[in-house]
Each structure stands twice: as C-alpha cells, then as structure tokens.
Amino acid sequence: MNNLFDLIDTEQIYQHAPSGYLSMLPEGTIIKINQTLLNWLGYKEDAVVGKMHFTDLLSKGGAVHYEMFFRPMVSVNGNIKELNYELLGAPDKKFPALINANGVMDKKGKLLAINMVITDITQRNLYEKELLQAKNKLQAEKTRFELLADLSETMIWTVDLKGEVNYFNGRMSRYFNLRAGDPVTGILFRKLHPQDKKKLITAWHTAGPLSGAFADRIRFRTADGAYEWFNIRMIPVDDPVTDIKWFGTGNSINELVIAMDRKDEFIHIASHELNTPVTVLKGYLQLLQNNLSPETVQDFVSKSLNAVKNLQFLISSLLNVRVINSGELTLNLTVFSLQGLLQSCIDQLKPVIKTHTIVTDFNLFDTQVAADKERITQVIINLLNNAVKYSPGQKQVSLSASLAPDGLHAMISVKDNGVGIAAPELHKIFERYYRVKETQLINGLGLGLYITQNILTAHGSQLKVESEVRKGSVFSFELPVAL
C-alpha cells in the first residue's frame, strides 16, 4: 500500500503536475523548473537551471514582447495573466503556452523572483487562430459589403425594432448629410413632404411580415429646400441577431417624374394644337355646304387648305420626334448655294408673315455648303417663325449669313428683338416638350428647337443661343463649306 503522504507529496506534485512550473530571477535566469516542463521542452534540469535565461525559450519576437510587456507588467502589477507565448525547447520541441506569473517581492516591493505556471494550449491555440481568422474574414466581408453598398447609387438603410435607422449607406449619408449616430428616422421624417407623411405612416403600419414589402413614391426636401421624388421600398425582415426589422432602398425618380409630367402636359398642348386647325377646317366645310358663290368657295377652300397645312406641320413635327428618338434621322447631303437656300426660305415665308419684315445681311460670296437641303430649310424656317412668334409688337427680324474667316465654315444667325429667355431656362430650351414658362400663352408644341438642334447635330453642327430678357435672342449655327 502506498503511504497517503506519498500521494500528496508536494515535491512530487510540483515535479509531475499537469502544468509546467518555472521560477526565475527578475533579469531572467531560470532558477527552478519542474519535470513536466523539462519533458515538454526536451531538456535536462542541469542544462537549464542557472544556465538558461527565460528568453532563451522564446523566439525573438516573443523575447521582445517579454521585455516590453511581460517583465514590466510583473514589476508593476506583481503578476501577469494569460499571456500567450510559443516556447521553444530542444529541436522539434515547441508548443504554444499560456503563462500566468506572480512576482516574489521583498517588503519594499522590489521584485526578487518570478514564479510562473505554464499550460500547454496547443488545442486552444488552434481554436484562437480560427477565431482570429474568422474575425478577420468577417471584417473583410463587412468592408466589402459596405464598399458595395457605398458605391451604389441606390440609397440603402435598415431599421431596427424601435423604428430607428441603424444603418445607411454612403449615397444616403451624402444626400441627407447624415453622420453615424444621428437620429436618422427623425431627420428623414422632418424632410418628408407633408402630403406624404400620412401616406407613409399608414403604409408602414399596415405593412409587416404578413402583408410583405411596401413601395411608394414620396418626396423629400433637399438641401436647397426643393422637394424631390423618390421611389422607396421597405422589405420586412426578421433577424434577431442583427436587430434589423426593415430593409429599405430608395431611388431618386425626380427626373422621371418631371419627364412624365412634361409628357402629360405635352399631350394636353398637342391635343389643343391639333384641335385648332381641325375646328377651323370643320367650320369652313360646314359653311361650304351652304355657300356656293365661286369667290367664297375659293376663299374658304384656300383657308381650309391653310388649316390642313398647319395640321400637316404639327403631325410632321410629331413624326420628326419619332424619327429622332429612334435614331433614324438620316441626311440626304448635297452641295448647294447657301444664299440661294436662304432666299428661297424668305420667299416661302413672305406671304405668310404679315407682321414682320425679314432683314437680311449676307456676306457669302456664293458659298456652297454640303448639307441636307430640305432639313436646313426646315431649320431656317423654324428659326424665323420662332423669331416672329416670340417678338410680338416688333416690326422686323433679321437673318444674317457670312463666310467665317477660316473660309471653311458659313455662319448663319437669326435675331429678334423680342421677349428673350432668362438665363436659367437657356440650357433647357433644346429639350423635348420644354416650353419657357413666361411664353406658355404663345402656341407651340415645344418641339421646334428640339428638332432643329437634332438636325444640326446630325450635320456635326450645333445650335447656339444668346439671349436677354426683353431685349431679344440670337440663334446661330455653322455649316461646313463644300470645297
């Protein structure tokens, strides 16, 4: 029978404990080490005690860490807890170790020796490495997703159970000038158009896990105080881990809404414009039923034809838009005398324009240009008609043309002394269906300049405008000279 005291002999427990024990002087010389640790290291006691320094068991990096953290910490705190070192012993003997240490102090607190317990944590170390890898991977994924979200032109956000926005992407942050930690829900709600508030609250409360996502068009106030349209979509999610209750996306549809509005308005205007000549035509045809005097017939038929002409012009404008939009505008290029063409335009208009005279100033020296004769005629007539239309009460408009100093281009311009166009509107007048606010009483489809500009673009040219309100406008363009 073993003596009970043999079983709990402290020296035996020390030597063969399931952990390593090591004692050293403050400067690192090892003064005692147990058998377990010697076995792990593959060393004999007499090769270690009094001969080796603790840092001899460490890699260089470990030794630096020891000097910078372990040793000062023991000096200051009297102990260190759970530091992680790789211990290096005889060749092929190394293991990750978790080290706890106590300092042995004298009465004045001066460190005399350090006792440490060393645990082999090979298994735990693998687990920690995995944890660290998982953490790094997670961070990389997070960064990647944030990058994707931030580069998106769509606003993206999430809402927690309390209704507070707990994530928003870069686009949203920039648009609403939001910073992390802002009370986003409140800020957005204050920017919401009053008419949309009730709508949104109702949609929000009736939507949910049962009814699914909801989408709506709402308006938010922008930095300059105007409201812009957004298409927002909120999808209910139920994720207790991320505390996300809603996933939201928002796209600015302001331009789309404006374009739709403009198209609606255009249809309205076009209906009126088409209706006018048809009404005239109908009136004369009814009168013709009853009136048979030859002079009257002649007059009514000519007026009816005029109405039909107007109708044809409107319809051809609409057809032109169709051709331009589908990219089917093709040119029939020929070489012709520019002055001849301009003169023929004036001849065509003279009988029609009763209110203004067209003043000309040509310095063309019989310049020949290469262009689509019919389309350029359309451009000149349109510009002259506009000049007349937008200078009510004036007596004349002018048409100028000259050869550019380089001799390669002819410059054509049409000038009026009419109502003019305000600077903010200038860049919009070439848009389809656009009509300057102040002149909406003057009839027209809002297509003339759009068609003109597109014809010139097809010629490699560009229509330019200079204008001053109540002083008038100058529209000009160039055509290449045929050499």
Next chain:
Amino acid sequence: MSSVAVRNNVTIFGKGTQPIVFAHGFGCDQHSWQFITDAFMEDYKIILFDYVGAGKSDLLAYDAVKYSSLDGYAQDILDICAELTIKDAIFVGHSVSSMIGVLAANKNPALFKKLIMIGPSPRYINEEGYTGGFEKNDLENLFEFMDSNYLGWSSSLAPAIMGNANRPELGAFLTSSFCSTDPEIARRFARVTFFSDNRKDLKALAIDSLTIQCQQDIIAPLAVGEFVHTHTPRNTFYLMNATGHCPHISEPAETIQVIMDYLKS
C-alpha cells in the same frame, strides 16, 4: 473646447518650476513613470501625458495618416509644449520616445535644454554596416505575436473599457496598468516604431543629451546605444547595471540616480 491637454491626457504636478517632460514608450502610457516621478516632486514641474492612441488619450483623435510616422507623435509633444507654453524643459523619453524627442527638439530647439534617452534606437533593423538587432523576420514574428495575444490583450483591456466611475477598485487597477493601449492602434504604433529610421536626425540635435543603455537589452542592444552616442553631438553615454529594456520599471532607483547625476553635471 478640445484642448491638447485633454486629447493627450496631460498630468502636471510637482513643487518645482523647472519643467521635466516624461514621454512613455511603445505599448505603455504615463503610468510607466510611476516609480520615477516621486524623486522629482520637490524640484521639478513634472509633465506626463499619453500619446494619442495610448492610455486615456482621446482615441477619436487618432488619425492613421498623421500617426503613420514618428513625426505625428513628435507633433503631439510640440502641441503639448505649445499649449503649456513650455520651453527650456528637460525631456526624458523611453524607448521610441527617445527618437520622438529628438524629432521634436530638431523642429523646435528652444523646447528642451536637455534630452535624456532611455534605451534609444534610431533604427531597429539590421543593414549592411549597421547592427540594429532585428531582421525583418524577427519583426514579423513580433507582430504575429501581438496578434496571437489578442485575446489576452482584450482581457487586460476590459476594465479600461468598462469604465470605473462607480468602481474605485478599478481606478487602482488602471493606475497600475500601463498597457491599456487600443490593440489595433498598438499594432500600428509597433509598425511605425520598428520600421522607423532616424539615424540622420541624430546629428542635427543641437542640445545636450544622455544615452542610458541597459545590459542585455534585446530591443536596443549595446551596439545601438553606442551608435547613438557616437553619432549624436554633445551626447553623454551611461551603461546601467539594470538589464532589459525598461529600467525605469525594473530598476527605478538606479534609473533615478543616473538621471539626477546627469542633470546636476
């Protein structure tokens, strides 16, 4: 008001008028001077601080670009001295703070009249004709080491994160813990420190300086201390009995004596 004093957690005490600035080394904060400062209480005005990213500095003021070189840290010192209108001070820098002190002194020579460097190294990496004590591999090994002590680090960090308003015993812990540096920032600071090269800055130093060299210092070995001494004008060299890299912690009495003797000379 966001003053530099708050940003760098500046502490001022002592009964004297002569300012003495103690600058902590990498991985530490101002508490690493706790065994030294008592000896200077009577005759000096002691200024302690934490670099941005260390101790109780304002972590939000950490700017990865600014602190990507030691100049960023030197700027911390220039800022502190400017705010406290310090000049003709004594500067005591441990480890990397020795070179940070040199950079600050070179930028504004009126700041300090004496510069004391404990375990300085102007260049840690060996090069042809220069022994810094480290190969690049050693450093990668160290950085890996810091990463693998991540869990250990966060456990030693936890009390600092928890705050100590209603737990005074944690206050005691904090004063004795000087490793309460944000691990991510510490990792970057380690890279800035160990990859820096300030050899050419030494000869520009225009004030008296002291190199305190320890025995068996693997971070700043004897050869490095001698390099500093021979390449710095007006430098005094002292080899301690103390071993390791932190004599102000392991052998405060000897460290105090060396500093005192030098200041009297």
